[in-house]
Amino acid sequence: MKNFKIxxxxxxxxxxxxxxxxxxxxxxxxxxxxxxxxxxxxxxxLNLVNGFTGQFSLGHAGFMAVGAYTSAYLSQxxxxxxxxxxxxxxFIFSVIAGLFASFFGYVVGLPSLRLKGDYLAIVTLGFGEIxxxxxxxxxxxxxxxxxxxxxxxxxxGFLDRFWVSFAYISFxxxxxxxxxxxxxxxxxxxxxxxxxxxxxAALSLGLSTTKIKVSSFVIASFFAGVAGSIxxxxxxxxxxxxxxxLMSVNIVVMVVLGGMGSFTxxxxxxxxxxxxxxxxxxxxxxxxYDLRMxxxxxxxxxxxxxxxxxxxxxxxxxxFLSKLKRKKV
Amino acid sequence: xQDLIQHLINGLSLGSIYALIAxxxxxxxxxxxxxxxxxxDIYMMGAFASYYVSRWFNFEAHPGIVTLCMALLAxxxxxxxxxxxxxxxxxxxLRGSPKINILITAIGVSLFLQFGAQLIFGPNPKAFPTLIxxxxxxxxxxxxxxxxxxxxxxxxxxxxxxxxxLVYKTKFGxxxxxxxxxxxxxxxxxxxxxxxxxxxxxxxxxxxxxxxVLVGLKYPKIEPLMGVMIGLKGFxxxxxxxxxxxxxxxxxxxxxxxxxxxxxAYLSSTLRDALAFGLLIGILIxxxxxxxxxxxxxxx
Numbered sequence: 001m002k003n004f005k006i007x008x009x010x011x012x013x014x015x016x017x018x019x020x021x022x023x024x025x026x027x028x029x030x031x032x033x034x035x036x037x038x039x040x041x042x043x044x045x046l047n048l049v050n051g052f053t054g055q056f057s058l059g060h061a062g063f064m065a066v067g068a069y070t071s072a073y074l075s076q077x078x079x080x081x082x083x084x085x086x087x088x089x090x091f092i093f094s095v096i097a098g099l100f101a102s103f104f105g106y107v108v109g110l111p112s113l114r115l116k117g118d119y120l121a122i123v124t125l126g127f128g129e130i131x132x133x134x135x136x137x138x139x140x141x142x143x144x145x146x147x148x149x150x151x152x153x154x155x156x157g158f159l160d161r162f163w164v165s166f167a168y169i170s171f172x173x174x175x176x177x178x179x180x181x182x183x184x185x186x187x188x189x190x191x192x193x194x195x196x197x198x199x200x201a202a203l204s205l206g207l208s209t210t211k212i213k214v215s216s217f218v219i220a221s222f223f224a225g226v227a228g229s230i231x232x233x234x235x236x237x238x239x240x241x242x243x244x245x246l247m248s249v250n251i252v253v254m255v256v257l258g259g260m261g262s263f264t265x266x267x268x269x270x271x272x273x274x275x276x277x278x279x280x281x282x283x284x285x286x287x288x289y290d291l292r293m294x295x296x297x298x299x300x301x302x303x304x305x306x307x308x309x310x311x312x313x314x315x316x317x318x319x320f321l322s323k324l325k326r327k328k329v
Numbered sequence: 330x331q332d333l334i335q336h337l338i339n340g341l342s343l344g345s346i347y348a349l350i351a352x353x354x355x356x357x358x359x360x361x362x363x364x365x366x367x368x369x370d371i372y373m374m375g376a377f378a379s380y381y382v383s384r385w386f387n388f389e390a391h392p393g394i395v396t397l398c399m400a401l402l403a404x405x406x407x408x409x410x411x412x413x414x415x416x417x418x419x420x421x422x423l424r425g426s427p428k429i430n431i432l433i434t435a436i437g438v439s440l441f442l443q444f445g446a447q448l449i450f451g452p453n454p455k456a457f458p459t460l461i462x463x464x465x466x467x468x469x470x471x472x473x474x475x476x477x478x479x480x481x482x483x484x485x486x487x488x489x490x491x492x493x494x495l496v497y498k499t500k501f502g503x504x505x506x507x508x509x510x511x512x513x514x515x516x517x518x519x520x521x522x523x524x525x526x527x528x529x530x531x532x533x534x535x536x537x538x539x540x541x542v543l544v545g546l547k548y549p550k551i552e553p554l555m556g557v558m559i560g561l562k563g564f565x566x567x568x569x570x571x572x573x574x575x576x577x578x579x580x581x582x583x584x585x586x587x588x589x590x591x592x593x594a595y596l597s598s599t600l601r602d603a604l605a606f607g608l609l610i611g612i613l614i615x616x617x618x619x620x621x622x623x624x625x626x627x628x629x
Contacts, residue, residue: 289448290448294445
C-alpha cells in the first residue's frame with residue numbers, strides 16, 4: 001500500500017483540480033487540457049523507447065491509430081455496453097486497445113529491433129504510412145470517412161462531461177507516469193538504459209538486447225494504444241488521416257523538446273506543443289500565412305543544434321525543484 | 330506474352346528512377362551512416378526548380394533533347410545547392426553528436442523543406458511541362474517502345490555511367506570510398522573529410538535532381554509532398570540492395586520497380602504502397618545486411 005500512496009494522493013489532488021477547472025474555465029481551454037493529458041501519455045511512452053532505450057521510433061501515431069480504431073470499433077460493435085457499465089466499460093476498451101496496439105508493436109518491432117542502427121525509424125515510418133492506406137481501404141472501419149459518433153465520456157450527477165473525462169484521462173496519465181517512472185528506476189528498467197548507453201557492453205553482460213528493446217517498444221505501444229482509445233472517446237471521430245506522419249513527429253518533438261530521458265519534461269513539452277499552435281493562430285491572422293509547421297520544423301533543427309538535451313535533459317522536475325530550494329537557502 | 334514484355338519495360342523504367350533516388354541515400358549513408366530524410370525533399374525541390382525554369386524560358390514551345398538537358402541542368406544545380414546548404418547548416422554542426430540527434434535533425438530539415446515548399450509554391454499540384462514528345466519509336470505487334478520510356482532509361486544509364494566514372498576512376502571517388510570505409514583513418518591519411526562529404530552531397534543530390542525531372546516527364550504532376558512516398562521506396566531499395574553499396578542500390582531499385590509493376594498489373598493496385606513495406610520487412614528478417622551488403626561484425 002505504501003507504494004501507492006503518492007499516486008493516490010496525486011490522483012485525489014487532480015480530481016479536486018478537475019472540479020476547480022470544471023467551474024473555472026471555458027470549454028475551449030478545457031478541451032486543450034484534456035488533449036495535453038492525452039498527448040502526455042503518448043509522449044511519455046515514446047520517451048521510454050526514444051529516450052531510455054535509445055531507439056528511434058517514428059510511428060507512434062500509428063499505434064495510437066490502432067488503439068483509437070479498436071476502441072471506436074468496439075463501441076460500435078457493442079452498443080449500450082458503455083452506458084450500462086459506465087466508466088468500467090471505457091476502462092476495458094482502453095485496455096483492449098492497448099493490448100491490440102502492443103501486439104502490433106511486437107510484430108513491427110521484432111524484425112527491426114533485432115538489428116542495430118536506424119531500421120526501427122524507417123520501419124515505423126513505413127508502418128504509419130501503410131496503416132493509413134490499409135485503414136482507407138477497410139470498409140467496416142469506415143474507409144476514408146472513419147468512424148464518427150463514438151460514445152463520449154458520460155456525465156455523472158452534478159459533475160459534467162469535462163470532469164469525468166478529466167478524471168478518466170488523468171487516471172491513465174498517472175498510471176502511465178508512475179508505471180514508467182518506477183520501471184525505469186527498477187533493476188528491470190535499468191536494462192533499457194544499458195542498451196542505450198552501450199549495446200555491446202550490455203550484450204557482453206549477458207543481456208538479451210533484442211528482448212529488452214522489444215519489450216520497451218511493446219510497453220510504449222500499449223500506452224500509445226491507450227492514448228488512442230482516449231482520443232477516440234474524447235474527439236468522438238477517428239479518420240485515417242489524423243494519425244499521420246505529422247502526429248508522430250509532433251510526439252517526437254514533445255520527447256525531444258522535453259528532454260530524452262525525462263518524463264516530466266515530456267509532460268511540459270506536450271503542453272507546450274499542444275498550446276503553441278493555438279497561440280500561433282493569432283500570428284497567422286497577422287501574416288496571413290500558416291507558418292506553424294515552418295516554425296515547428298525549424299525549432300526542431302535549432303533545438304538539436306543548440307540544446308540537444310532538450311529542456312530537462314535526462315533529469316526530472318523534482319531535481320530542478322530541489323536545486324531551486326537549495327539556492328534559496 | 331505481349332503484356333509481359335510491356336510490363337518489363339515499364340518496370341525497368343520505374344526501377345531506374347528509384348535507382349537514382351536510392352543512390353543518393355546509399356552514398357550519404359556510406360560516408361555519414363545517416364539516413365538523409367531530407368533527400369526526398371531535395372528531390373521535390375529539383376522538380377519545382379525545373380518546372381519554374383521551363384516556364385520562364387518557355388521550354389514547352391520547343392520540346393526536345395536540348396530543352397530536356399537544360400531542365401535537367403537546372404534541377405541538378407538546384408538540388409546540389411540545397412544539398413550543400415542542408416549539409417552545411419544542419420548536419421555539419423551536429424557532426425559527432427549522438428546518432429539519434431542527427432536523425433531528428435534530418436526529419437526537421439525534411440519537414441522544413443516540405444512546408445517551405447507548400448508556402449512558396451502553394452500546396453496544389455502543378456502540371457509538369459512536356460519536355461519531350463511522347464511518340465512510339467518502335468511499334469511491333471509485340472511491344473510499343475515509347476520515346477519517354479527510352480529517354481528515362483537512357484538518361485539513367487548515362488547518369489549511372491558518369492557516377493561509376495566519378496567513383497571508381499577519379500581521385501574524389503577514391504577518397505569517397507576511403508571515407509566510407511573508415512572515416513577516421515581517411516582523415517588521418519590526409520583526406521579532407523568535410524570536402525568529401527560536401528562532394529558526396531552534391532553528387533547524390535544531383536542524381537535526385539535527374540530523377541525528379543524524369544518523374545516529372547513520366548507522371549506530369551508535381552506537388553510539395555511528392556517526395557515522401559518515392560523517398561521511402563528509394564530508401565527501401567537502398568536497404569534491399571545493402572545500404573552503403575551502390576551496385577546494390579541499383580539492383581534493389583530495379584527489383585523494386587519490376588515487382589511494383591507486376592504487383593499492380595497482376596494483383597491489385599492498392600497493394601502498390603504496401604509492397605515496399607513488405608519487401609523491407611522481408612529483407613530485414615532474412616538478410617538484414619541486404620542483397621550485396623557485407624555482414625559486419627562490430628569490434629570493440
